[in-house]
Structures are given as structure tokens and as C-alpha cells.
Amino acid sequence: MxxxxxxxxxxxxxxxxxxxxxxxxxxxxxxxxxxxxxxxxxxxxxxxxxxxxxxxxxxxxxxxxxxxxxxxxxxxxxxxxxxxxxxxxxxxxxxxxxxxxxxxxxxxxxxxxxxxxxxxxxxxxxxxxxxxxxxxxxxxxxxxxxxxxxxxxxxxxxxxxxxxxxxxxxxxxxxxxxxxxxxxxxxxxxxxxxxxxxxxxxxxxxxxxxxxSFMCSGYVTVNGENGHTQTTPMSARRNALTAAARLILAIDEIGAAEEPLGMVSASTITNWPNNRVNIPHRTELSYAVVHMEEDGRRRIMDRIEAAVRQIAQETGLEIDLQHRHFRDAxxxxxxxxxxxxxxxxxxxxxxxxxxxxxxxxxxxxxxxxxxxxxxxxxxxxxxxxxxxxxxxxxxxxxxxxxxxxxxxxxxxx
The missing domain is CATH 3.40.630.10 (Zn peptidases)
Structure with a gap:
């Protein structure tokens, strides 16, 4: 010293x-x-x-x-x-x-x-x-x-x-x-x-x-269809926020399965028109992936991409996902x-x-x-x-x- x-x-x-x-x-x-x-x-x-x-x-x-x-x-x-x-x-x-x-x-x-x-x-x-x-x-x-x-x-x-x-x-x-x-x-x-x-x-x-760690960010856009929350039949609704909610829960479950070496949770959400009597037609959310292993980061990304495909298929909504801002360990x-x-x-x-x-x-x-x-x-x-x-x-x-x-x-x- x-x-x-x-x-x-x-x-x-x-x-x-x-x-x-x-x-x-x-x-x-x-x-x-x-x-x-x-x-x-x-x-x-x-x-x-x-x-x-x-x-x-x-x-x-x-x-x-x-x-x-x-x-x-x-x-x-x-x-x-x-x-x-x-x-x-x-x-x-x-x-x-x-x-x-x-x-x-x-x-x-x-x-x-x-x-x-x-x-x-x-x-x-x-x-x-x-x-x-x-x-x-x-x-x-x-x-x-x-x-x-x-x-x-x-x-x-x-x-x-x-x-x-x-x-x-x-x-x-x-x-x-x-x-x-x-x-x-x-x-x-x-x-x-x-x-x-x-x-x-x-x-x-x-x-x-x-x-x-290995890191990246994910950005999701869910496209639904606008409508009146008090008149549109439930069976006819294409609610972007509902699909986003399902994805948020799925992302959290994926992150919990990777702890302690990795984790991910949705952390931001923006919703349009964000009006109590309008069905949301567009919802955006984002998340940050971290994992001490490169394979772990890839596994989290793959599982989120699979969840997006499943939710899009089940809801009939268009869901766009991009992974950006990659940083390697x-x-x-x-x-x-x-x-x-x-x-x-x-x-x-x-x-x-x-x-x-x-x-x-x-x-x-x-x-x-x-x-x-x-x-x-x-x-x-x-x-x-x-x-x-x-x-x-x-x-x-x-x-x-x-x-x-x-x-x-x-x-x-």
C-alpha cells in the first residue's frame, strides 16, 4: 500500500x-x-x-x-x-x-x-x-x-x-x-x-x-382496437391492456425462475387512450434482462418471445417485441x-x-x-x-x- x-x-x-x-x-x-x-x-x-x-x-x-x-x-x-x-x-x-x-x-x-x-x-x-x-x-x-x-x-x-x-x-x-x-x-x-x-x-x-452480467432491454407494443367500455360486448373487445397484463405476469414468472443468477420484470407501461370509458387500443411496456450467464440471458429472451407468440395467438392481437441495448459480461x-x-x-x-x-x-x-x-x-x-x-x-x-x-x-x- x-x-x-x-x-x-x-x-x-x-x-x-x-x-x-x-x-x-x-x-x-x-x-x-x-x-x-x-x-x-x-x-x-x-x-x-x-x-x-x-x-x-x-x-x-x-x-x-x-x-x-x-x-x-x-x-x-x-x-x-x-x-x-x-x-x-x-x-x-x-x-x-x-x-x-x-x-x-x-x-x-x-x-x-x-x-x-x-x-x-x-x-x-x-x-x-x-x-x-x-x-x-x-x-x-x-x-x-x-x-x-x-x-x-x-x-x-x-x-x-x-x-x-x-x-x-x-x-x-x-x-x-x-x-x-x-x-x-x-x-x-x-x-x-x-x-x-x-x-x-x-x-x-x-x-x-x-x-x-449479460444484459438487454425489451420493448413490447400491443395493438388492439378502440371502443366504448360501457357498450362494447365483452366477447367483441380487443383490449391491448388486457393482453399486456397477461404478458407482464408471464415475464415476472420467467424472471422468478432464473433467480438468483438472473432476473426480469416489466417495469414501464404506457397505455392509450388511458381513458376510463375507452378500451385501450395500444399499450407499450418495457423490461430489463440481467443474467450472469449468456445462456441464461438467451433463455429469458426465448421464453418471453414464446409468451408473446402464445398471447398474440390466444387474443388475436398484434404484439411487437424488440430486444435492444445488449451488453455482454x-x-x-x-x-x-x-x-x-x-x-x-x-x-x-x-x-x-x-x-x-x-x-x-x-x-x-x-x-x-x-x-x-x-x-x-x-x-x-x-x-x-x-x-x-x-x-x-x-x-x-x-x-x-x-x-x-x-x-x-x-x-x-
Whole structure:
């Protein structure tokens, strides 16, 4: 482990988390900051303020990703990037994504406190629209940065209210002048709550994430026929919502059969005309497939496709299904996983390796440079919820591991 460094200011980090969480705070104790909302703009402004307070140079690129840079002693070396996101689910909690950004600030403050220089620059990044709660797909800002999603395609995305992402970037002042991506990175480090129960149940402090899952998204459109709900005979109805309901239940049963290695549930639904006295003539729904094995993902897709065919045949309705946004599993850097665990051990913390079922910005960055995703426990494994919670001690331990890992990878001058 790198020589002794000044400690993380755990009280300041916790205060920052609670202060950021108050922006868009909900009655249930969570946060509501969809990407490029007014609340997200306020959170980003606070991050910029804190970053400049810490002596960092702040820039923003064309998709709205914010980079706060602490210069290294060798300007020719690519940076070590630490980050995650400040946008939340609708509603979400105070830790998902936010911990990774604010722990990065805590790392920089500790290095500043000790007047410690690094050879590589260190940059903290807030990626735009990681959650995908308002604009789809998620993990957007990092995907554009990594060249996985064209900028113009991302800028053209529309939210459920018909607002265009590029226009919302302009409205909120989040569109920057810097080009997106196209530059070398040395390492990418992301600290995150586990979003699962393993660390808490085992009493383990830290996980170095070993592997990701196989993922895809499904989009279904059911076409029925409009009619009066109070006059059309039941036997003559072609109700799109009824067929969609049958499919939703089938999808849930398919997901339950694959647990714990995989899962799927329908998660969105839009219905037309959505009028109490009109039979729905069009219903759309979507779902996300995750599985630790490629064959498992294929099995889930095949079973859903079979259910679609059966329900279409039995109802006589047209049902269109598309599977998109495929992401294959990969292993994170063995070298960085070892570095994370060695660092934890040197700090007297327990550690393990865990896979992740969920998507993170680290999945995009893995294609650009060696990447580490670090987990800390969260209460009952709950996330994407107002009940999401991490204990102050776990937050501080994760930030300490992040500090020493970042210093090691950036190289002390």
C-alpha cells in the first residue's frame, strides 16, 4: 500500500452527502433529481462550487459530463479518473452514484491537506444521465465519452413529456464546450453502494467487483382496437391492456425462475387512450434482462418471445417485441481488483470479490482503460428507493480505500 496519507475527513464527506441529498429531497427521505431537471442543475452547481473550493479546474463537455481536475506533476501523463453520477431515480436515495462523486472530492481534499502531489492528474467526473430514469438509455454520458453511443443520438433522446435532451442541456446550462471523449485515461475508479445484501450479511467492509452480467432491454407494443367500455360486448373487445397484463405476469414468472443468477420484470407501461370509458387500443411496456450467464440471458429472451407468440395467438392481437441495448459480461482488471483488496487489507478492512448484476459508468470506462468498481455495504441491499441507506462508517471506509488506490495509481511525485 502507498505510504501513509492524511485521513479522509469522514465528517465532511457525510455532511456533503446529506447536503447533496437535500437537493430534491423527498418526504420519504430520498432524493428526486432526474437528469437535467432543475434539481440536477442545482446539484451540479454545488459540485462545481465544492470542486473549485478544492482548487480544481472544472470543465464540461458537450453531453454535460463535468470534470474537475487536480493537476499532476507530469502534464504528459493521462489522468486517473474518479467518479459516478449525481442524478437519481424518480425517486431515489442519497447514495447511489452520489457517493462515487463526493468521495472523489474527499480524496482530493485529503491530498491537498497533506500537500501531496501525484504524477498523474486526478479528475473527478459527474457523468450525465447515468440512471436513465428520464432519458433512455441510462449510463449515457459515459457511453458517449467511450464512443459507445453517438453524441447526436444521445442529444436527440426525448423524455416522457416530449422534452429533448439536447434542449434540456441548453435550458439548464449544462451543455459544455469541450468535445466528448477522444482522450487517453490512465485508470478509472468508481466507489458505489453494493445494491445487494452480500456485504452487509457477511459483515464485509469492501468488495472489489470482479465481473459484470449479460444484459438487454425489451420493448413490447400491443395493438388492439378502440371502443366504448360501457357498450362494447365483452366477447367483441380487443383490449391491448388486457393482453399486456397477461404478458407482464408471464415475464415476472420467467424472471422468478432464473433467480438468483438472473432476473426480469416489466417495469414501464404506457397505455392509450388511458381513458376510463375507452378500451385501450395500444399499450407499450418495457423490461430489463440481467443474467450472469449468456445462456441464461438467451433463455429469458426465448421464453418471453414464446409468451408473446402464445398471447398474440390466444387474443388475436398484434404484439411487437424488440430486444435492444445488449451488453455482454466482462471481467474487471485483475490488477486493480488486487490493488483494492491489498489496500483494504493494509487499512485493516475485510474485503472480498463480488460480481455485479447492474450497470454502472465503470462498464463504459472499462473499454478505455483499466477500471475498478468498489462496493460498500448498504442497508438490506436496497437501492433505487427512498429507503436506500449506507452507514457513515461504511462510507468513510470506502473513501479511504478509494484514496489509497487513487494515490497508488496516480503515483506519488
Amino acid at each position: 502507498t505510504a501513509s496519507l492524511p485521513p479522509i475527513d469522514a465528517e465532511r464527506l457525510w455532511s456533503d452527502l446529506m447536503t447533496m441529498g437535500a437537493i430534491g429531497e423527498t418526504a420519504g427521505g430520498g432524493s428526486f433529481r432526474p437528469a437535467l431537471s432543475d434539481a440536477d442543475r442545482e446539484a451540479r452547481a454545488l459540485f462545481r462550487f465544492w470542486a473549485r473550493q478544492a482548487g480544481l479546474t472544472v470543465t464540461t463537455d458537450a453531453i454535460g459530463n463535468i470534470f474537475a481536475r487536480r493537476e499532476g506533476t507530469d502534464p504528459n501523463l493521462p489522468p486517473v479518473v474518479i467518479g459516478s453520477h449525481l442524478d437519481t431515480q424518480m425517486p431515489g436515495g442519497k447514495f447511489d452514484g452520489v457517493l462515487g462523486v463526493l468521495a472523489g472530492l474527499a480524496v482530493v481534499r485529503a491530498l491537498n491537506e497533506g500537500d501531496i502531489r501525484t504524477r498523474h492528474a486526478i479528475e473527478i467526473v459527474d457523468w450525465t444521465n447515468e440512471e436513465g430514469a428520464r432519458f433512455q438509455p441510462g449510463v449515457m454520458g459515459s457511453a458517449v465519452f467511450a464512443g459507445k453511443l453517438p453524441l447526436e443520438e444521445a442529444l436527440s433522446r426525448v423524455d416522457p413529456e416530449g422534452k429533448v435532451l439536447g434542449q434540456e442541456l441548453d435550458r439548464t446550462g449544462q451543455a459544455g464546450a469541450m468535445p466528448v471523449g477522444g482522450r487517453a485515461l490512465h485508470r478509472y475508479l468508481e466507489l458505489h453502494i453494493e445494491q445487494g445484501p452480500e456485504l452487509e450479511s457477511s459483515g464485509t467492509d469492501i468488495a472489489a467487483v470482479s465481473r459484470t 466482462f471481467d474487471f482488471s485483475p490488477e486493480l481488483r488486487s490493488a483494492v483488496r491489498e489496500t483494504a487489507d493494509g487499512l485493516g478492512l475485510s474485503s472480498c470479490e463480488l460480481p455485479t448484476l447492474t450497470a454502472h459508468d465503470a462498464l463504459s470506462m472499462q473499454e478505455l482503460c483499466p477500471t475498478a468498481l468498489i462496493f460498500v455495504p448498504c442497508r438490506d441491499g436496497v437501492s433505487h428507493s427512498e429507503r436506500e441507506w449506507a452507514e457513515p462508517e461504511h462510507v468513510a471506509k470506502g473513501a479511504e480505500v478509494l484514496l489509497y488506490t487513487a494515490a497508488r495509481e496516480a503515483g506519488l511525485a
